[in-house]
Amino acid sequence: MNEFQRRAADLLTALGRAFSVLTLYGPEHPRRAEVEREVFRSLVHLKELESLPTLTFLDDEVVVNRRPQRELRGWRWAPRLSEVGIQRIEFPSTPNPEDLHLFLREASARLTRPPGSPAETEAQARELQPGVIGASIRFGRVGLGGHRLQENTMAPVVTATLDFSLDEELDATEWLQTEVRQGRDLPLAEAEAVVRSLAVAARGHQAALATLLRPGPSAAQPGPSAAQPGPSAAQPGAGAARPDPFASVHAMNTAVLAMALAEFLEMDSRAVRTVGIAGLLHDVGMARIPPELLARPGPLSPEEQCQVERHPVEGARLLLGSDEKLEVAAVVACEHHVRYDGAGYPRFRIPRPLHPVSHLVQLCATFDSLMSDRPWRGRWKEPDALAYLESGAGTEFHPEFAREFVRMIRLERAL
Ligand SMILES: [Fe+2]
Numbered sequence: 001m002n003e004f005q006r007r008a009a010d011l012l013t014a015l016g017r018a019f020s021v022l023t024l025y026g027p028e029h030p031r032r033a034e035v036e037r038e039v040f041r042s043l044v045h046l047k048e049l050e051s052l053p054t055l056t057f058l059d060d061e062v063v064v065n066r067r068p069q070r071e072l073r074g075w076r077w078a079p080r081l082s083e084v085g086i087q088r089i090e091f092p093s094t095p096n097p098e099d100l101h102l103f104l105r106e107a108s109a110r111l112t113r114p115p116g117s118p119a120e121t122e123a124q125a126r127e128l129q130p131g132v133i134g135a136s137i138r139f140g141r142v143g144l145g146g147h148r149l150q151e152n153t154m155a156p157v158v159t160a161t162l163d164f165s166l167d168e169e170l171d172a173t174e175w176l177q178t179e180v181r182q183g184r185d186l187p188l189a190e191a192e193a194v195v196r197s198l199a200v201a202a203r204g205h206q207a208a209l210a211t212l213l214r215p216g217p218s219a220a221q222p223g224p225s226a227a228q229p230g231p232s233a234a235q236p237g238a239g240a241a242r243p244d245p246f247a248s249v250h251a252m253n254t255a256v257l258a259m260a261l262a263e264f265l266e267m268d269s270r271a272v273r274t275v276g277i278a279g280l281l282h283d284v285g286m287a288r289i290p291p292e293l294l295a296r297p298g299p300l301s302p303e304e305q306c307q308v309e310r311h312p313v314e315g316a317r318l319l320l321g322s323d324e325k326l327e328v329a330a331v332v333a334c335e336h337h338v339r340y341d342g343a344g345y346p347r348f349r350i351p352r353p354l355h356p357v358s359h360l361v362q363l364c365a366t367f368d369s370l371m372s373d374r375p376w377r378g379r380w381k382e383p384d385a386l387a388y389l390e391s392g393a394g395t396e397f398h399p400e401f402a403r404e405f406v407r408m409i410r411l412e413r414a415l
Pocket residue numbers: 232233234282283311336337
């Protein structure tokens with residue numbers, strides 16, 4: 001934990017104490033002023049290091065200036081604040097004790113208001129107009145890339161937006177793959193940190209899709225006649241060079257798409273995270289394939305093809321040997337090239353139903369692969385890629401997941 005993170009943790013501790021006191025004691029109790037002063041001191045201290053400190057709460061996650069804070073995970077106020085519409089707090093200008101007082105009063109009122117009760121009084125609403133507390137504190141629900149979630153009935157609240165570039169997550173993913181390529185254990189903590197960060201992006205499906213599915217240098221191709229899509233991005237041969245930047249982008253895109261779909265299917269937050277890890281690591285076994293094999297142009301020989309087709313099993317072994325928490329990710333790595341109808345690879349001696357997350361990740365990996373420029377073909381147009389998934393529902397892809405994925409993308413595009 002660096003100094004900024006330490007001071008952010010101090011502020012959150014002070015805020016937690018203040019919420020406890022303000023929700024327990026009446027307006028005249030001296031303890032209230034005491035905890036407000038403590039929050040103010042912590043905020044001033046933090047502002048010395050960062051001009052725009054930003055706290056984001058998503059379920060049990062705490063994100064400080066775009067970086068998920070593992071040490072602060074489980075901070076008990078995070079899910080409660082998120083639930084009452086305070087998913088993000090920004091401190092844009094010089095701290096002001098009066099602004100802070102009004103903010104804490106509003107937050108504690110929300111935290112103690114029974115579900116379904118009326119919003120704040122008119123007097124409170126007037127006080128909360130931007131310009132009263134808006135000068136030094138902004139808070140509200142999180143939106144992504146200008147796509148704001150609908151605010152609840154508490155109209156005066158200023159809605160914050162996140163500005164994601166995901167460059168740091170991409171760097172971390174590339175580093176993670178390099179570690180594996182060089183024979184070291186998978187750095188699970190880094191993978192989890194990337195997924196926590198991507199989970200924030202997945203919450204705003206539309207912006208996440210627009211951000212991650214970057215158009216490649218060539219024009220979109222007309223569709224199914226332009227390529228022979230496989231079940232994931234790992235197309236062997238055809239001149240892909242190592243290190244392949246596509247691998248990291250594809251891993252992240254697959255993770256975000258899979259988490260977005262998991263949320264669309266109303267999976268709980270823990271399951272969504274598991275799906276994200278599996279998506280991020282599904283092709284990790286490719287790092288163990290000799291780079292010269294993938295860099296060489298032209299089709300592969302049958303022996304070389306066999307070697308590439310070992311990457312699911314290689315990936316599963318690698319993940320199982322890294323951490324027992326990666327059990328689902330290992331299963332998905334092993335199964336992500338097995339189709340819904342059992343074709344594909346590896347061939348299991350005793351056929352078995354695939355893990356549901358394998359179906360989900362396979363679908364998302366295929367979509368991202370089709371939507372990406374590759375050395376042997378240009379990217380597909382989105383309607384063609386969606387039509388391909390639809391046509392493969394029940395044969396190549398899990399029928400329900402395929403239908404829901406297509407529906408999710410079309411809904412997002414229609415917004
Ligand atoms: Fe693969």
